[in-house]
Ligand code: IPM
């Protein structure tokens with residue numbers, strides 16, 4: 001198999017973790033007889049500095065014509081003062097929108113070696129396996145009207161939470177189909193006791209569910225879901241929710257597994273999928289060889305399985321991660337008593353050795 005992959009390393013720890021993931025990818029290619037052709041593009045703050053915009057047109061064109069996109073991270077304090085349209089984060093939103101990636105899959109799975117790395121009690125987190133299905137191109141992130149307007153006494157800031165039938169149907173479909181490959185329980189998270197857009201969300205998800213009688217559907221308000229995730233996370237299998245709620249709840253779900261540095265994600269919905277760890281650019285530890293590359297490496301595994309149907313290859317990466325953790329190797333974020341602290345590069349090398 002020959003595939004073209006756009007590599008957008010971006011900012012902060014992005015350029016440190018991406019090479020580790022690419023080493024793993026190329027080794028998989030050699031091992032299993034696939035060719036992965038890499039093309040690099042500028043994105044985020046790094047693109048602002050070198051090209052003046054967070055998402056240069058040639059980066060977008062590159063992403064569109066590739067078979068998949070691997071993204072590191074974007075953003076950092078250096079660019080925080082810029083107006084919204086010019087900020088690094090816009091690159092991410094632009095890629096999601098332009099590539100039609102309406103579904104974001106964020107699996108939060110506990111590696112048994114890491115139960116002690118979680119801030120929660122072992123019996124609460126041991127064995128958790130939650131898939132957050134986050135709507136990614138709608139809701140308040142993209143709704144109009146938006147902006148900051150002048151008033152007589154000051155300003156008002158406006159954003160709009162909006163969802164259409166079609167947008168809700170297609171994300172519900174992704175969630176129900178994913179549940180069929182798992183434990184067949186979907187929890188739909190909304191705020192239907194207050195928001196009309198959520199009332200519609202709940203109605204459409206309930207309708208869509210009729211096509212999946214073999215899957216159980218539960219509804220939960222978002223405040224309760226935030227609580228239940230730390231109270232009893234094992235009650236969840238697939239959790240489907242809006243763009244904003246999914247952003248928040250997936251960070252919370254990530255922390256259950258010990259560190260946000262562990263979680264990969266897949267953004268899918270049309271021809272080209274995009275794969276990135278769920279964490280940000282972590283400017284505080286950038287350039288120090290301290291970042292955890294596992295979320296990035298696991299994103300390669302998701303790419304292999306979701307975009308290219310290479311499940312054996314994906315599994316071998318997951319097993320190598322598991323084995324490395326079982327051997328006691330840890331980056332700073334998941335360090336604990338009796339474990340061996342190593343850096344970003346060394347973690348990448350250990351996982352390679354275990355492939
Ligand atoms: C994420 C991030 C992004 C989001 C930011 C960087 C725009 O937090 O992917 O979860 O809010 O979607």
Ligand code: MG
Pocket residue numbers: 247248251278
């Ligand atoms: Mg987020």
